[in-house]
Amino acid sequence: MSRLRGLAAAALAGSLLGSASCRDVRVIRVCADPNNLPFSNEAREGFENRIAALLAADRGARLEYTWWAQRRGFVRNTLQAGACDVVMGVPSGFEPTRTSRPYYRSTYVFAARRDRGARLASLDDPRLRELRIGVQMIGDDFANTPPAHALARRGLVRNVVGFPVYGDYSRPAPLSAIVDAVDRGDVDAAVVWGPAAGYFAKAAQHPLELTPVSPQGDSPALPFVFDISMGVRRGDAGLQAELDDFIGRRRADIDRILDDYGVPRIEGGR
Amino acid sequence: MAAAAAAVLAACQGQTLDTSPPASVRPLNGSLTASDPAQLQTDDGQWVMPAKNYSSTRFSGLNQITTANVSRLGVAWTFSTGMVAGHEAAPLVVGSTMFVVTPFPNIVYAFDLSRPGAPLKWQYDPKPLGASKGVACCDTVNRGAVYADGAIFFNTLDGRTIALDAATGQPRWITPLADINKGESMTMAPLVVKGKVLVGNSGGEFGVRGWLTALDAGSGSIAWRAYSTGPDKDVLIGPSFTPHYDGDRGKDLGMTTWPGEAWRTGGGTVWGWISYDPELNLLYYGTANPGPWNPDQRPGDNKWTAGIFARVPETGEARWFYQTSPHDLFDHDGVNEVVLANLAVDGQQRKVAMRADRNGLFYVLDRATGEVLSAAPFGYVNSNRGVDMKTGRLIEVKEKAPRLGVVVRDICPAAPGMKDWQPMSFSPQTGLVYIPHQNLCEDLETMTTSYIAGTPFVGASVVYKAGPGGNRGVVTAWNPVSAQPAWTIKEHFPVWSGTLVTAGDVLFYGTMDGWFKAVNAKSGEELWRFKCGSGIIGQPVSYRGPDGRQYVAVLAGVGGWAGAIVSADLDPRDATAGNGWGGALADLKDATTRGGMLYVFAIGGGQ
Numbered sequence: 001m002s003r004l005r006g007l008a009a010a011a012l013a014g015s016l017l018g019s020a021s022c023r024d025v026r027v028i029r030v031c032a033d034p035n036n037l038p039f040s041n042e043a044r045e046g047f048e049n050r051i052a053a054l055l056a057a058d059r060g061a062r063l064e065y066t067w068w069a070q071r072r073g074f075v076r077n078t079l080q081a082g083a084c085d086v087v088m089g090v091p092s093g094f095e096p097t098r099t100s101r102p103y104y105r106s107t108y109v110f111a112a113r114r115d116r117g118a119r120l121a122s123l124d125d126p127r128l129r130e131l132r133i134g135v136q137m138i139g140d141d142f143a144n145t146p147p148a149h150a151l152a153r154r155g156l157v158r159n160v161v162g163f164p165v166y167g168d169y170s171r172p173a174p175l176s177a178i179v180d181a182v183d184r185g186d187v188d189a190a191v192v193w194g195p196a197a198g199y200f201a202k203a204a205q206h207p208l209e210l211t212p213v214s215p216q217g218d219s220p221a222l223p224f225v226f227d228i229s230m231g232v233r234r235g236d237a238g239l240q241a242e243l244d245d246f247i248g249r250r251r252a253d254i255d256r257i258l259d260d261y262g263v264p265r266i267e268g269g270r
Numbered sequence: 271m272a273a274a275a276a277a278v279l280a281a282c283q284g285q286t287l288d289t290s291p292p293a294s295v296r297p298l299n300g301s302l303t304a305s306d307p308a309q310l311q312t313d314d315g316q317w318v319m320p321a322k323n324y325s326s327t328r329f330s331g332l333n334q335i336t337t338a339n340v341s342r343l344g345v346a347w348t349f350s351t352g353m354v355a356g357h358e359a360a361p362l363v364v365g366s367t368m369f370v371v372t373p374f375p376n377i378v379y380a381f382d383l384s385r386p387g388a389p390l391k392w393q394y395d396p397k398p399l400g401a402s403k404g405v406a407c408c409d410t411v412n413r414g415a416v417y418a419d420g421a422i423f424f425n426t427l428d429g430r431t432i433a434l435d436a437a438t439g440q441p442r443w444i445t446p447l448a449d450i451n452k453g454e455s456m457t458m459a460p461l462v463v464k465g466k467v468l469v470g471n472s473g474g475e476f477g478v479r480g481w482l483t484a485l486d487a488g489s490g491s492i493a494w495r496a497y498s499t500g501p502d503k504d505v506l507i508g509p510s511f512t513p514h515y516d517g518d519r520g521k522d523l524g525m526t527t528w529p530g531e532a533w534r535t536g537g538g539t540v541w542g543w544i545s546y547d548p549e550l551n552l553l554y555y556g557t558a559n560p561g562p563w564n565p566d567q568r569p570g571d572n573k574w575t576a577g578i579f580a581r582v583p584e585t586g587e588a589r590w591f592y593q594t595s596p597h598d599l600f601d602h603d604g605v606n607e608v609v610l611a612n613l614a615v616d617g618q619q620r621k622v623a624m625r626a627d628r629n630g631l632f633y634v635l636d637r638a639t640g641e642v643l644s645a646a647p648f649g650y651v652n653s654n655r656g657v658d659m660k661t662g663r664l665i666e667v668k669e670k671a672p673r674l675g676v677v678v679r680d681i682c683p684a685a686p687g688m689k690d691w692q693p694m695s696f697s698p699q700t701g702l703v704y705i706p707h708q709n710l711c712e713d714l715e716t717m718t719t720s721y722i723a724g725t726p727f728v729g730a731s732v733v734y735k736a737g738p739g740g741n742r743g744v745v746t747a748w749n750p751v752s753a754q755p756a757w758t759i760k761e762h763f764p765v766w767s768g769t770l771v772t773a774g775d776v777l778f779y780g781t782m783d784g785w786f787k788a789v790n791a792k793s794g795e796e797l798w799r800f801k802c803g804s805g806i807i808g809q810p811v812s813y814r815g816p817d818g819r820q821y822v823a824v825l826a827g828v829g830g831w832a833g834a835i836v837s838a839d840l841d842p843r844d845a846t847a848g849n850g851w852g853g854a855l856a857d858l859k860d861a862t863t864r865g866g867m868l869y870v871f872a873i874g875g876g877q
Contacts, residue, residue, distance in 0.1 A: 132530075137567065144564050149674065152566040160529065160567075162534070
């Protein structure tokens with residue numbers, strides 16, 4: 001995209017001048033959810049906000065956001081509509097976008113209260129038949145979250161408590177409901193995507209134990225471990241290359257941010 | 271009112287209609303004083319609810335436009351709504367005013383039919399929250415408003431029911447009902463019965479819990495709410511609940527036919543149509559599919575989703591329920607309209623409720639009891655073998671059931687069903703039901719890897735394609751007594767508009783590539799067609815203008831679930847775009863473009 005090449009040239013000029021007030025300063029435009037902690041929010045408190053800020057600083061650019069709830073139509077209405085240029089967190093190879101090299105690899109985890117001693121790790125643990133297990137549910141195209149599928153495959157549905165994947169968007173952290181339920185003891189354990197589990201566990205009243213779900217995948221089609229990349233428009237090879245370079249050089253800084261947010265990571269993601 | 275009700279029932283019995291309205295219900299020439307929808311529905315000069323009348327026949331008793339003269343139909347006037355989402359609403363005509371509600375942002379326009387070109391009288395913008403677009407599963411449609419008691423009632427996508435003064439457009443009350451933060455929205459047209467405005471929620475794809483709510487028409491306060499899942503007290507099931515089949519009897523089946531607490535996020539929304547029989551004093555409406563789609567997550571019948579409720583309007587208490595798709599496997603929402611008529615079945619006059627279901631069967635039910643009198647496929651069906659007439663249960667075909675990790679091919683009908691929301695009509699003159707519908711099959715894989723960062727980047731595994739014959743749409747004229755088609759018309763694209771049938775024996779419908787067509791209701795012979803600016807997925811209506819002429823009105827503006835590929839500008843190279851429609855309608859973008867326009871036709875056009 002010629003516009004972006006122009007911006008890259010402008011960014012170079014901007015960094016040489018070392019002045020953010022230069023009127024040619026580059027702008028990096030990020031598409032993000034305004035209410036999706038721990039990933040992002042409008043107050044820029046999420047770890048994706050922090051990594052975006054690191055990216056902007058690294059490139060000597062100013063950061064701008066286009067906010068849109070990450071529901072159906074998010075990519076279409078933001079990235080594809082040209083309103084912004086980067087989505088900070090998508091699974092590697094996410095088909096509607098061109099994805100950067102992965103910058104972390106995380107996993108679904110079992111979250112349980114330490115004082116209850118549930119300490120689950122395996123989806124084949126026989127105690128899953130008796131315990132109340134929280135799991136996020138969606139209802140599109142017969143697809144569902146990988147843990148919801150995995151539990152159903154084992155016939156574990158009667159003691160499963162479903163949490164709508166969107167949570168209650170009128171609350172400041174819609175995704176917290178499932179971990180809150182573990183904290184309160186409403187469920188004995190929950191299967192939660194690692195970054196959300198790690199972040200909300202830090203704020204829980206009771207110490208929570210997080211253990212990666214094993215096996216790591218029920219089948220090639222049903223993994224619990226995902227590489228996470230940044231996404232750009234399919235034709236945007238230049239920006240992708242720039243992101244790849246950033247991720248390679250600033251790995252340690254990115255890792256520090258992920259540590260701050262308690263994001264559980266699995267090796268081999270890069 | 272009793273006389274009006276009798277007139278409707280007489281019409282249903284197939285007696286010849288006196289098409290000149292009784293003096294008490296003549297067109298109001300500009301006044302908006304008549305109020306009772308039970309009375310107004312019998313006046314063929316007006317069109318005060320989307321389905322025309324409580325029986326939901328969408329039959330106009332007007333007969334100026336006939337099979338002999340319809341070829342001279344021309345445009346009388348038009349109006350651009352300025353919106354590009356799918357236009358599914360029916361225009362309303364009350365006295366000499368027409369009302370139209372648009373898709374999001376749900377603007378209501380009022381037109382003065384007594385003046386040349388029908389200038390705008392007023393418009394009302396409810397300013398719905400933009401975020402509500404994010405919870406609309408299938409385009410940001412609205413299915414219309416309803417008139418009663420001097421007010422226009424309609425729903426906004428962000429979940430409010432609003433009453434406007436019909437003369438001025440000023441709001442009388444606004445009641446927030448659905449919570450977009452929980453994935454709820456509202457797209458259906460309300461119905462007003464005995465001073466109660468009946469509305470339901472949308473959002474079965476978002477882990478919501480379905481409900482029908484009755485509001486006081488005067489104040490907007492909630493009179494009752496009946497959930498589609500959960501304990502009997504929430505579903506308003508009490509001692510007078512007497513379903514016909516054993517499987518529907520028992521305590522708290524809305525909980526016990528679900529695993530654990532899955533009923534709390536179990537769908538069963540109410541986004542379709544409501545009918546009403548004043549004589550039995552029963553409302554009839556359908557409940558949508560259970561959630562989540564994946565049936566492995568919800569063993570059991572999943573009551574009370576994917577079926578029909580009969581309820582008492584005053585209290586909401588349920589009288590009977592019939593489940594068309596127990597433990598729904600295919601997103602076969604049970605929201606399709608219920609058309610009421612009195613038919614001779616096996617030589618006996620029966621009060622029936624008719625339903626062309628998503629699952630491909632045309633049901634004739636006894637509307638007093640919910641007993642199935644007949645259930646026959648009205649298109650190519652291979653996923654069920656009809657209904658066990660003893661138990662009332664759908665007989666499923668095991669090989670076509672979804673299985674984890676397996677691509678099950680050629681399931682017919684596909685998820686949108688043999689027929690979706692698009693309403694059929696019934697002519698008491700021909701005795702035929704006119705069904706606009708699809709001819710689609712699907713390949714279905716139930717296991718798709720979804721990465722969920724708390725929110726779905728939706729993976730998709732459903733691909734729709736044309737059924738046998740290669741045509742994706744059909745209009746079927748169905749004889750509900752013999753349970754056989756009288757004739758069919760094959761259409762290139764799914765027929766996603768409603769049908770309208772008139773006393774002139776003319777049937778009207780629109781196509782997704784923009785043709786508005788008139789055919790002979792007896793033979794299916796095409797008599798007239800007009801190419802509109804965009805594909806048609808709206809509901810045609812007919813009325814008598816202040817000048818005494820018969821008019822036909824319809825909204826063009828392609829979109830909806832089927833047409834989102836155009837209205838939302840999806841990529842047709844992605845076969846799974848738009849929940850599987852991308853592949854089935856990849857060529858729709860070559861045939862039409864988006865844009866809402868109201869078209870009004872009369873013999874000789876705008877002369």
